[in-house]
Amino acid sequence: MIEVEHLQKVYTTKGNLLTRSQVHAVRDVSFRIPDGGAISFIGESGCGKTTVGRILAGLETPSAGVVRLDGADIHQTPTRERRDLRRKIQLIHQDPYQALNPAHSIEQALSAPLQIMAKQKSGSPRAWIRERMDEVLTMVGLEPASVLYKHPHMLSGGQRQRIVIARALTVEPTVLVADEAVSMIDVSLRLGVLHLLRDLREKLRISLLFITHDVAAARYLGQGGQISVIYKGLIMEQGLTEVVIAHPRHPYTQALLSAVPVLKGLETMGADRFILAKEMNAQSDAQAGCLFADRCPFAQARCFTEAPALIGEDHQYACHFPEVRQVAAVAAE
Ligand SMILES: Nc1ncnc2c1ncn2[C@@H]1O[C@H](COP(=O)(O)OP(=O)(O)OP(=O)(O)O)[C@@H](O)[C@H]1O
Ligand SMILES: [Mg+2]
Known part of the structure; x- marks a missing residue:
């Protein structure tokens, strides 16, 4: 082990x-x-x-x-x-x-x-x-x-x-x-x-x-x-x-999963697709709060001031707003 x-x-x-x-x-x-x-x-x-x-x-x-x-x-x-x-x-x-x-x-x-x-x-x-x-x-x-x-x-x-x-x-x-x-x-x-x-x-x-x-x-x-x-x-x-x-809770995971190509026609209907705001920015490392906040589509004031801890037992996530969001995958061309 x-x-x-x-x-x-x-x-x-x-x-x-x-x-x-x-x-x-x-x-x-x-x-x-x-x-x-x-x-x-x-x-x-x-x-x-x-x-x-x-x-x-x-x-x-x-x-x-x-x-x-x-x-x-x-x-x-x-x-x-x-x-x-x-x-x-x-x-x-x-x-x-x-x-x-x-x-x-x-x-x-x-x-x-x-x-x-x-x-x-x-x-x-x-x-x-x-x-x-x-x-x-x-x-x-x-x-x-x-x-x-x-x-x-x-x-x-x-x-x-x-x-x-x-x-x-x-x-x-x-x-x-x-x-x-x-x-x-x-x-x-x-x-x-x-x-x-x-x-x-x-x-x-x-x-x-x-x-x-x-x-x-x-x-x-x-x-x-x-x-x-x-x-x-x-x-x-x-x-x-x-x-x-199946149940990603962190917006970053949701964004990664939504970028996975699936066959055309098999995209999840009615689900959101996440597009990350911008490329990773090294300068933002110094910011207080969540390191992902500057790219997160769901970030709120708290995310910029307080770093979220990794919580949970078997399924852990470091997010203040870990909502279940339906993730749509991109259709492969
Ligand atoms: N020997 C080194 N000296 C200085 N910085 C380094 C060194 N090795 C890695 N880094 C930096 O550490 C960070 C993490 O690098 P790492 O190679 O572990 O990333 P990665 O997740 O494997 O990326 P990739 O998916 O491109 O392979 C990067 O910013 C990289 O530039
Ligand atoms: Mg590598």
């Missing part, structure tokens, strides 16, 4: 004393994922999704807050044990091309992380590595003999992403962080990779943090899991995926 409590990350941009500024990439994010569970993060570009993923994978240290894996703080444990802990949380990069060295064959890409583990196993390391490579390739739906000798450019985008997932699986992780893992592959291949991630969750009991712009993908992968809607590093709404999507 992975638990994240009050995570914060502040970056200080480069420059001198006058030009330097602070970026609050993550302000306050808490969630937990049980073994075999899933959480999806949705939110506009720059809201801090990748930063949370990188903190979980141990690539960044939080400015405040804790990440616990089975009770152990992954950023505070002694170096040796930390390496083992971090191995258990693997990040899947959105661009499989960038994640794989073009000069290395798939066999080289997969065997590298296995070399170290092979030393701790009894018997022939070469035979063990070969066996383990076959095992992870089969898990991701690839035929070992037909891909091992190939180089990344000889594979399709979907196959490359499967190789990246296979490589993450070699070290037997318990948590996968998939950051826009399907956004760069062809639409026709996406569903296959989504299927695979869902299968791994169910069969290997791997916990999944799925970061996406795509509400439909979050809905598919997050079945029975949670969804977190993030805005400027803060959770606006969080709860069971099906519940949040």
Whole structure:
């Protein structure tokens, strides 16, 4: 089980004393994922999704807050044990091309992380590595003999992403962080990779943090899991995926959902469509009150002076006026 409590990350941009500024990439994010569970993060570009993923994978240290894996703080444990802990949380990069060295064959890409583990196993390391490579390739739906000798450019985008997932699986992780893992592959291949991630969750009991712009993908992968809607590093709404999507309470969630294309003719009749007033404005960060107030079509005076707390038990939202509003989806052209 992975638990994240009050995570914060502040970056200080480069420059001198006058030009330097602070970026609050993550302000306050808490969630937990049980073994075999899933959480999806949705939110506009720059809201801090990748930063949370990188903190979980141990690539960044939080400015405040804790990440616990089975009770152990992954950023505070002694170096040796930390390496083992971090191995258990693997990040899947959105661009499989960038994640794989073009000069290395798939066999080289997969065997590298296995070399170290092979030393701790009894018997022939070469035979063990070969066996383990076959095992992870089969898990991701690839035929070992037909891909091992190939180089990344000889594979399709979907196959490359499967190789990246296979490589993450070699070290037997318990948590996968998939950051826009399907956004760069062809639409026709996406569903296959989504299927695979869902299968791994169910069969290997791997916990999944799925970061996406795509509400439909979050809905598919997050079945029975949670969804977190993030805005400027803060959770606006969080709860069971099906519940949040069916009954969004926060105007920001309602706006995100209303931007999801559906087939023409299937738009919800008589419902409102939300169009967000303007692009996110970094200056408004300094404002008192709700960070979303300057774009919210329902904001009232109180929203500009008092920050709403995240309230609720299973279904949480940070809004002073969390009304149920019928959301219409945009018709796809
Ligand atoms: N190393 C860094 N130094 C300074 N600022 C950073 C750094 N990394 C991220 N940021 C800033 O932190 C904020 C959150 O970035 P992050 O990459 O987590 O967003 P995101 O939600 O993943 O966006 P996207 O959907 O575009 O991938 C952004 O304003 C970004 O510019
Ligand atoms: Mg990102």
